[in-house]
Amino acid sequence: MTTHYPIDARRSQLAGHASTTEKVGESLPFDDPRHLSAHRWIVEETYLLDEQRYQDWLATLADDIHYYMPVKVTTALGAGYDTAPGMAHFDENKYSLSRRVARFETEHAWTEDPPSRLRHFVTNVRTFATDNDDEIVVESATLLFRSRGDINEPAIVSAGRRDLLRRNGDGWLLARRHLAVDESVLRTQNLAIFL
Amino acid sequence: MADQTAVFEAVREGMIPAHVYNDREIFELERDRLFNRSWMFLAHESEIPDVGDYVVRHVLEDSFIVTRDNKGEVRVMFNMCLHRGMQVCRAEMGNASNFRCPYHGWSYRNDGRILGLPFHQEAYGGEEGFKKKGQTLLPAPSMDTYNGLIFISLDPDAEPLEDFLGDFKFYLDYYTKQSADGVEVRGPQRWRVKANWKIGAENFAGDMYHTPQTHTSVVEIGLFREPKAEKRKDGNTYWATSGGGTTYKLPPGTLEERLAYVGYPAEMIERMKESWSQDQLDVIGRDGFMISAASIFPNISLVHNWPKVEDTDSDEVLPFISLRQWQPISENETEVLSWFIVDKNAPEEFKALSYKAYLMCFGSTGMFEQDDVENWVSLTNTAAGSMARRLHLNSRMGMKMDGSEVVPALTKEQFAGPGKAYVGYGEYSQRNLLSKWADYLEREPEPAKGISLGGAIRGEQGRTSCSEEQNR
Numbered sequence: 001m002t003t004h005y006p007i008d009a010r011r012s013q014l015a016g017h018a019s020t021t022e023k024v025g026e027s028l029p030f031d032d033p034r035h036l037s038a039h040r041w042i043v044e045e046t047y048l049l050d051e052q053r054y055q056d057w058l059a060t061l062a063d064d065i066h067y068y069m070p071v072k073v074t075t076a077l078g079a080g081y082d083t084a085p086g087m088a089h090f091d092e093n094k095y096s097l098s099r100r101v102a103r104f105e106t107e108h109a110w111t112e113d114p115p116s117r118l119r120h121f122v123t124n125v126r127t128f129a130t131d132n133d134d135e136i137v138v139e140s141a142t143l144l145f146r147s148r149g150d151i152n153e154p155a156i157v158s159a160g161r162r163d164l165l166r167r168n169g170d171g172w173l174l175a176r177r178h179l180a181v182d183e184s185v186l187r188t189q190n191l192a193i194f195l
Numbered sequence: 196m197a198d199q200t201a202v203f204e205a206v207r208e209g210m211i212p213a214h215v216y217n218d219r220e221i222f223e224l225e226r227d228r229l230f231n232r233s234w235m236f237l238a239h240e241s242e243i244p245d246v247g248d249y250v251v252r253h254v255l256e257d258s259f260i261v262t263r264d265n266k267g268e269v270r271v272m273f274n275m276c277l278h279r280g281m282q283v284c285r286a287e288m289g290n291a292s293n294f295r296c297p298y299h300g301w302s303y304r305n306d307g308r309i310l311g312l313p314f315h316q317e318a319y320g321g322e323e324g325f326k327k328k329g330q331t332l333l334p335a336p337s338m339d340t341y342n343g344l345i346f347i348s349l350d351p352d353a354e355p356l357e358d359f360l361g362d363f364k365f366y367l368d369y370y371t372k373q374s375a376d377g378v379e380v381r382g383p384q385r386w387r388v389k390a391n392w393k394i395g396a397e398n399f400a401g402d403m404y405h406t407p408q409t410h411t412s413v414v415e416i417g418l419f420r421e422p423k424a425e426k427r428k429d430g431n432t433y434w435a436t437s438g439g440g441t442t443y444k445l446p447p448g449t450l451e452e453r454l455a456y457v458g459y460p461a462e463m464i465e466r467m468k469e470s471w472s473q474d475q476l477d478v479i480g481r482d483g484f485m486i487s488a489a490s491i492f493p494n495i496s497l498v499h500n501w502p503k504v505e506d507t508d509s510d511e512v513l514p515f516i517s518l519r520q521w522q523p524i525s526e527n528e529t530e531v532l533s534w535f536i537v538d539k540n541a542p543e544e545f546k547a548l549s550y551k552a553y554l555m556c557f558g559s560t561g562m563f564e565q566d567d568v569e570n571w572v573s574l575t576n577t578a579a580g581s582m583a584r585r586l587h588l589n590s591r592m593g594m595k596m597d598g599s600e601v602v603p604a605l606t607k608e609q610f611a612g613p614g615k616a617y618v619g620y621g622e623y624s625q626r627n628l629l630s631k632w633a634d635y636l637e638r639e640p641e642p643a644k645g646i647s648l649g650g651a652i653r654g655e656q657g658r659t660s661c662s663e664e665q666n667r
Binding site: 013091108153 | 413
């Protein structure tokens with residue numbers, strides 16, 4: 001009996017614009033140039049996110065990005081789903097992400113003043129070909145350590161990610177990110193951060 | 196336990212001993228005297244639309260299964276096996292005809308009745324040893340619904356829900372009855388914040404004063420056109436029986452123009468006209484006030500706002516509604532459950548964009564909400580210390596030293612809603628909420644009746660006579 005339900009963007013009402021490209025076959029060998037280049041891309045991304053260089057991060061997103069983190073729910077074995085119907089934490093397009101980034105650039109985003117100390121640990125990276133040469137699927141695990149203030153307990157957010165990267169010159173753009181968050185009740189005061 | 200009389204007296208004067216936001220003894224009083232008695236929200240009927248659907252929700256540490264039984268009726272049952280006390284349902288949601296305890300295999304129908312009791316004859320001597328017939332998971336002591344919102348009270352003698360809600364029902368309809376078929380409720384997002392539960396409830400009940408400061412950033416990025424200081428103070432705050440809230444003053448116009456101003460399409464406006472009373476329509480059409488945030492005592496809040504959700508040059512906005520519960524975990528931790536609400540009959544495109552508006556503004560990722568919680572965590576931290584035991588926070592806004600009002604209450608001609616309403620900044624609702632809180636905390640708890648199954652405690656009536664009718 002399966003315990004793993006891949007995120008299905010059809011459960012989102014806001015995914016109409018998003019690419020539906022799927023992975024094909026087994027993961028690419030770790031010495032495949034596409035894997036190496038995609039791995040580098042997602043490692044570089046962690047530095048952008050840790051350093052909160054959000055405008056630079058925004059520039060790495062495709063215009064049709066769908067950035068989606070459904071709400072995880074605890075369901076009985078065999079229930080057939082493990083996310084809340086019609087509800088997500090993030091269900092974003094480029095405009096809504098751009099507003100989030102713009103807010104951090106005002107002087108009044110109190111929740112990040114003083115800023116959080118962030119460390120994204122990204123691992124378990126594997127890459128898949130798709131049915132077109134310009135797009136690859138990259139799966140990874142991410143663990144975010146977030147510390148706020150001097151004595152507050154730090155927060156940890158763990159999630160699996162399935163990204164669609166699209167070729168852009170010599171590099172890649174993030175065209176889709178599905179985030180499978182591992183807790184149904186988040187232990188962080190908000191998600192004023194990205195994973 | 197310390198005598199808290201001085202705390203309650205100060206609170207009623209609008210002077211709040213700061214430690215009430217982080218105090219173990221106060222929290223224990225809240226548990227025993229408030230949450231054990233008051234009506235508490237659990238779920239909305241639309242979360243369990245089909246026979247067998249269930250969700251599991253809590254009142255503090257008590258876990259309840261909210262089901263739609265095979266007859267289509269909503270049931271709320273204490274999630275504890277009658278035998279050894281295991282949770283019979285360990286999922287948060289799903290669909291089941293029955294719940295089986297994994298420990299010894301007792302099972303219960305989705306209306307609570309015992310279905311299977313392994314080796315009943317061999318182990319208990321059948322009905323003569325343990326009366327299985329008519330035995331059920333413990334039903335919530337009191338249960339009732341309003342507009343599909345399912346409430347329970349742990350007090351079997353709780354006043355009727357409609358009396359408890361009282362005049363606030365008038366305002367609740369704006370959020371949960373925009374057409375005859377009511378609303379659908381989605382979620383909740385759940386997350387835990389290191390803040391006392393009362394702060395959120397007070398904030399939503401009447402804090403218009405924080406909007407222009409806390410939420411400056413969302414105006415600056417073009418998400419919201421309303422919270423500018425000069426606009427916010429033109430709205431009013433009101434309190435009616437069990438709850439209170441805030442409104443925005445709308446630009447001049449007809450009822451239809453004003454509802455369209457916040458982004459409702461014509462067909463939804465037509466349905467609102469059919470489902471709301473003349474007074475409810477007058478608040479908007481005649482008086483020019485649009486409901487925004489609100490709280491129902493003790494710990495649920497609502498919000499209605501109208502941000503810009505798409506990248507266009509126009510000023511077009513779209514409204515959303517959210518319901519949230521401030522579920523107390525301890526004196527300094529709260530689990531927030533935040534739902535998105537939308538009218539069942541709204542056009543699909545409206546539903547999608549309203550959901551988007553919700554995500555951008557409120558909930559775990561919402562850009563309004565993020566800044567609120569930062570403040571509330573900080574307040575809670577500070578309230579734990581010795582200095583906080585000396586400081587009385589001034590919550591008397593809108594009231595002069597001698598208790599007289601800064602501005603007069605609105606007349607029925609100025610505001611058609613029930614209760615008492617005032618234009619401008621004031622902490623009327625917060626004072627009402629905390630006065631009610633003091634009333635509950637001051638009242639000694641009645642000892643809860645014990646329930647013993649299969650009844651063999653001397654001097655106590657067993658629950659063996661529990662009839663099926665009792666659960667209807």
